Each structure stands twice: as C-alpha cells, then as structure tokens.
Amino acid sequence: MKYFLISLYSLIIFYGNAAYAQTLNPDKSDGLLSSPPSIKEICALPTPAIIEIHTKDKVPVQSKEVYIDAQITIRGETLSDNSDASKNTFATRIRGRGNSTWSMEKKPYRLNLDEARPMLGLPAARNWALLANYADKTMLRNAIALCLGRVMGMEWTPGFRFAELYLNDEYQGLYQLTDHIETGEHRVNIGARKESSVPGDIGFLMEIDTRLDETQWFLGNIFGTPYTIKGNLSPEEAVEAAAFINRMELGFIKKKNAYSSDIQNHPNFINYKDYIELESFVNFYLINEFMKNVDAFRVASTFVYRPWEEKLRFGPLWDFDIAAGNADYYDMEDPHGWWTREISVYVQHALSDPEFNDRIKDRWNVLYARIPELFDFIDSAATGLDEAQKRNFEKWPILDRFVWPNPEIHYTYDKEVAHLKNWLQKRALWIHSELSFNTTQ
Template sequence: MKKNCLLVLLLVITVWGCKKSTSIVPEPGGGGGSISAAAITSAKLEVKYNAGKIATDVLFTIDEANNQLLAVLPDVNAVKKLAVTFTTRTPGTLIKVVDTLLISGTTVTDYSLPVTYKVQTPQGVTRDYKVMVKVFTGIPIINITSSGAITSKETYVNGTVSVNGNGEFESKSPATMRIRGRGNSSWSLFPKKPYRIKLDNKSSMLGMPSAKDWVLLANYNDKTLMRNRVALELARRLGSDFAPESRFVEVFLNGQYQGNYLMTAQVEVNTARVNITEMTASSTDITGGYLLELDYRLDAPNWFRTTKDLPVAIKSPDEKATPAQLAYIKKYFQDTEDAIFSSNWGDPVNGYAKFINSDSFVNWLLTMETVKNQDARDFSSVFFFKDKGAKMGMGPVWDFDLSSGNIDSTIAKNPENWYVRDGTWFLRLAQDYNFNIKVRNRWTAMRATAVEQIFRDIDYNEKYLALSQKKNFEKWPILDKYIWRNAVVTGAYDKEVDYMRTFLKTRVAWIDKNIMQF
C-alpha cells in the first residue's frame, strides 16, 4: 500500500513538473523573453514635431499579427521625411532603422519606401516591424497629364503618365504616352470615364509585366468597385488562360481627382498578355495565332457569323489580316461548331475534342458561372484564341461589372440555376460525359482553395479600399442612386459589399448542391 501511494505521489510530481516546464517556454523573439515585451504600443506623427509637413496629427495603425505599422497622410503631395512619436511596452527599449537609433519625436526618417524598425528590450528581446507611410487613401496613384480633352474612343490625345506606388509598388517618373476613351456603355452612359493608355515605350506598371497598352476601368456602376478584381483573381487561381493581373489605383487627370479605378492589361496578343504567335501579313504558317471575340456589337474590321448565328470578331490579326488568314480562322471556328453539333460530337478523336482544348474551356466556364456574368452567355467579351499548330482555347476572361448580382433585368440576377452553361456551345458540351466529368472534377478540386478565396478577397478589398471608396463616392455621390443595371440601391458602401458577398455565398452553395447534375 505504501509502495502504491509513493508511486502515485511521484507521478503527480512528474506531471506537475512537466506542466511547470511547459508554461515557461518563451515566445520567439530572442533574449529568452516573450516577443510581446518588444511591442510598440503607440505611434503617431505629430504636427509639433513635423512643422510645415503635416496639417494634423496622424495615428499609425498597429497590426500586431503581421508586425506592421501604417499611417496614411491625407495630402496627396505630403512629404515623407518625418519624425515619429512612439511608445513601447518595456521601459528602456531601443528602436533602430539600420544603424540609426530613433529618438521619439526627434529623429527624422525617410518613409518614401517601407522602413524596418528593429526593436530591442534591455533584456535582449528583439522584434522587427515593417513601417509604412502612405498618402491620400493609401493605394497607388496614377497621375495623367493630357494635351487636350479626352472626348473619343478612337482618337488618342498626347500626354504623360506617372505612377506613385505609395510604398506598395515601384514609382515611375512621368512617361510620354497617348490616351483615349474605351468601353461601350461605360463610355457612353456614365460620367466617370474609362481610359486606354498607350505608352511610347514598354514599361512595367505596379509590378505587372511590361507592355505599352494599359486599361483603366472606371467601375462606375459597380458600387463595390471590386467585381472585376475579384473575378480576375478567381480566374487566375483557376488557371483560366491569360487572365490579366490588376491593381486598384487612384486616378488624377490634369490635377483633378477622377476616382478609384482598376488598372489592368489590354486584351491583346503580346508575350505578357495573350502569349501566342503574333500573325503578320507575311506569316507563312496560317494556323495561328488568332485572337477572336464573340461580340454582338460587331465593331471589329473583320468578323463573321457561324451557322448557329454567333457573331465572331477577329481581333488579331486586325485589318492587316490576309484573305488566306481570314479564310482559315473562319473555317476552323465553323468546323469546331459543326463538330460540337455533329452526330459523333463526343468522339475523342473526330468529335469536338479534335478542335478545342477542353481544359481551357472548363476553366473559363467555371470562372464565368461562379460569378454569373451577364455578358458571358454569347453576348460580348467572350474571347477565344488559337495558337500555331494548336487547338482553340478560351480566354482571357474579361468584363465583370454586370456579374455577382449586379444586374436588374435578366435571369443572371438570380444566384441559382445554371446560366453561362446554357449558351449555344456550352449547352451542347455539357451533354457530353467527358466534358461533364471535367467540369465536376475541376470544381471539386478548386472548391476549397480558389473558390473559397473569393470571400477572403472580398473581406480584404473592403478593408483595403476603406479610404479610397470614401473619396470615390465623394467625387461620385451615387450610393443612394440607381445606376443602369443595378439590382439594388443600398445607400451605403458596406451594404453594397454585403449584397455582393451574400449573392456569391448563395451562388457557390447552389453550385455545390448541383454540380453533379451539371
């Protein structure tokens, strides 16, 4: 009995000792102490220590989870050589930038680019903070100067463009360029105009691949300002061919604020865009590459209609295309359609699979179907490409302002039911077992990653645009007004975002439930 009691006592002591040992394991940070001891508890830019540089005190937002400090100065032209007033959790803590010791409210530091604060307590606990000082609304700024008014979608106006990366991306000195309007209803109906920029020399913009042609999407009738961005990112994660990168920006035109825009790539054949062989009049291999658009507006110099009455514009090669090139791509497209509707259409050798890259079609379809894009069902901005010696694919995806429930008068406003699938070609393809399985498998494979990321993107963008959307709707006070095709008028930005979020949650849940009956 005594032996058993002694064993129990030893076991209790051992367990208690293990718990005690576990409870004092230090957090990372060096010096054997908790990293929280090296915390910066407040940071501020004060007028009294930055005379003539700022007009009002500005607090830093402290992100403890990511070790970041952020201050946004309201003046778009604010100076960034500033003295920061700060406090720390542990008395005697030192803060350095490289080898310079910072004295609170005294040491002037250049915050044109992000700066690293190296924090160290007297006990040796260390911690690094990324410190950023941004201007205006905190997102990149595009400054455009034009030699005259921009009144046309066809005629360019000379000018310059500069980029303020706002500490997030590389800034660019003024570069010569030409600018004109772009878009269809967005150009003709709305006061906030979209633009196309053509640089004189190729250049990277905000970390996007180098090119001459860039687009500024106004997103006037999308009061979340983010439908295009969210859909483009979904397409990129799904692997949809040539889905463009994009960046939110503030646009100033001749010194006047124009609002929040989305800068993205022009749809064109280019190694950084639609990376296929570029055809010229002297090209001897006429099998590619071609860029086509299904577009009921028929505003391209070369176009044709299929036997199913689909209007197809030849975007590249353009008006310089040779008769042989035009004849080839028209026949290839028609042969594809004929194969889709033939009696042996599902044959893996001689059916539609002979002409199209099914994986490319599936990724494009799932992007459009997920956000239920109004224009994607046989209307416009439906792009196809065919490279040299290759099958035809679909992409890039484009034009999402009338997606994610932002439509008032068609069945696309309902988050349930298939929509893009019921287009002329896709309705037939969906009846093929092999195509159907590809769609199901792709959705299942990407549901928890690419698709679920939509909702994290929405949450992130809502915070990222917090100041930008306020400025935008001060310039364009439309939150309480119906704008062409709006399904709802909520009167507030957060409610617009909630509506979009709810629509997509309902939409994704419906697809989850019905994907096996695609």
C-alpha cells in the same frame, strides 16, 4: 411541401459549409502534403497607387476614337510621395474606351504608351486600360473574376492594380489599371508562324461580339456565332481562322450516342475536343457561370485564342462589373438558376459529352473548396480600398441612388460588399447542390 423545401435547402447550406471546412483541412499525417498558396497570396493587392495624367494643353478626353497626347506619372500611395517623379513620368496617349460604360459619368480610359513599360509591377507593354467600375459599387467584381482565373490556372489572365486617378489635376476616383487584351509575349501569347507551318495552323485572337465593330469579322457557319478578329491577319489568314472556327463548330453537332467509341473511331468523325483545349473551356465556363455573367457568350467580351499549331483556348476573362447579381434584367439578381449553359450553344452541345460533364464536376470541386478563401480575399481587398473608396464616393456620391443596371441600393460601401459576398455564397451553394444531386446534368 413549402416547409419541407425550406428545411431541405437549410440542410444543403449546413452540409455545404461543412464541406468547405473539410476540404480546407486535408490529412497531412504523412508530413508530405503542403498547403497551396492562399487566394490572398495568389491575388495579393498592394495599396492603391496614384496615377496623374496631364493631357497636352489640358485638352479634355471626349472621344473613344481619337487619342490625345499626354504625360503620365505613377506615384506611391499618396500625392505627397517624395520619390523622384521624373523617373516615373513618361509619354502616353489617352482616349476613352468601353461601350455602355463610356456613357456613364465616371469614364473609363485606354492608354497607349510611347514605349513598352511595366506599370505598378505588371509586365511591360504599351497598351493599358483604366476601368472605372462605376456600376459596380464594390469595385471588386472584375478583380474577383480575374483572381479566379489565376486560381483556376487559366493560361493567361489580365493583371490588375488599383489606383486613384487625377486627370489634368482633377480627382477622378478609384480605378482599376489592367492589361489590355492583345497578343504578345506577356499578354495573349499565340507565338508566331513557324517554317513548318501549313495552312490550317493559323494562330489568332478573337472576340465573340455581336457589335461586329472590327475591320475583320465573320459569322460561324453552324451557329451564326459572331466573331471579330483582334489584331491584323492577312485576308488569307483570316479565311484560315474562320475555317478553323467552322470546323470547331461542326464538332459540336452530334447525334445521340455520338460519343461512343465506335463512332469516335470513324475516320469522318469530327470532335470539338480536337479543336478546343478542354480545360480552358471548362474553367472559362465555370467562372462565368459562378459569377452569372450576363454578357458571357451573348453580347461581347467572350474571347478565344489559338496559339499557332495548337488547340483553341477560351479566355482571357473580361468584363464582370455587372456580373454577380449586379444587373436588373434576365433574373441576374437571383443567385439561383443556370445562365451560361442556357445561353451558350457551345456549352449546351458539350453537355452531351460525358467527359465534359466529368470535368465540370472536377473543376467545380476545386473552385468550391476555395470559396472561404475567396471571401478572405474580398475582405482583404475591401479593407485595402477603404480610404480610396471613401474619396471615390465623395467624388461620385452614388451609394444611395440607382446606377444602371443595379437591381438594389445598399447605401454604404460595407453593405455593398456584404451583399456581394452573400450573393456569391448562395450562388456557390446552389451550383454545388445541382452538380452533386443531378448526375445526368
């Protein structure tokens, strides 16, 4: 029996890889079809830039709560770039950020510019994050997840660029500059209240977050899901937003056969799809499931937002540095096995809906067909980071030692990247075999 299972899994891998090749070569005999942009094109990354930050009086950044006045300079690929630095120097404030990541040696930071500006080709804004990616020795897991958000057509996914950081003239290593998650025209665009808006039309941005560390928060009435409200809502608007979430949660509670047409046409029937934009929910679920993100729906970093008068969206994606086999608890290092659908009450209840299951398979096939391109992107990104990662690991010599919560040590950057690709390939093949052979989900 053991050898039969091994042979069966080998066949799955063989035909899975064959399926990759088939899906990447559509019939173009009519001359009308054209290939979509490749993932490398969609998520093209320039060579890491240089960011220099000088705090006032060289005060060290030691707090997540207190901002320090500073000057920031954005340069090209090297510090010897002869471009006029004065044109790329402006005022900012800087403080620490993150939760478990703030306790690590290489610190992540939050920037608050004096005025909105574009950064390294990303749209203008005042608030930015500098991710350290200390626990992720490839420094690519966040980039991969955010790239997949774009590939899968999510409404908004944080933009990002890599840059080497100098703080008060001391080299800090390779960082990932990224959009801060907040509402705004070029961020999470929820629009604004319209004259025709009535109670119940409220727009908002929230995070499912067990820390409850925002001023406004509540627990969902049905599942006790912890929601923190991002941005400022009036007390009345906060009540409206909580009421919307409670109605949405109520829509997940179904009896057997609740999705039959007779029941759905009943005037008192509440359907979660009346409150959730289904494709955003499916895409968000699949990317988190594929990456086996330990925090998704469980601790924090699960965002939802609702544009005024519209349905709830799941997203944007955030916080994947210990995803994709990079945590040593809850069997996260194993590329097999469901995770997100086991931990999320929303996904568990939605799985009783045939339409949700159909959309999972449809969207998974889109993602699965592009896995080879994803590996090309990873190779390209790793090559682009090659010189910078060497300097980073000279500053932080951790490739040969344990950093929480790494399950394994691979000793070189190239082997870390190879392990990540191998894990993702096994994960993709396992999910594909489950969705292909298990018609009842």
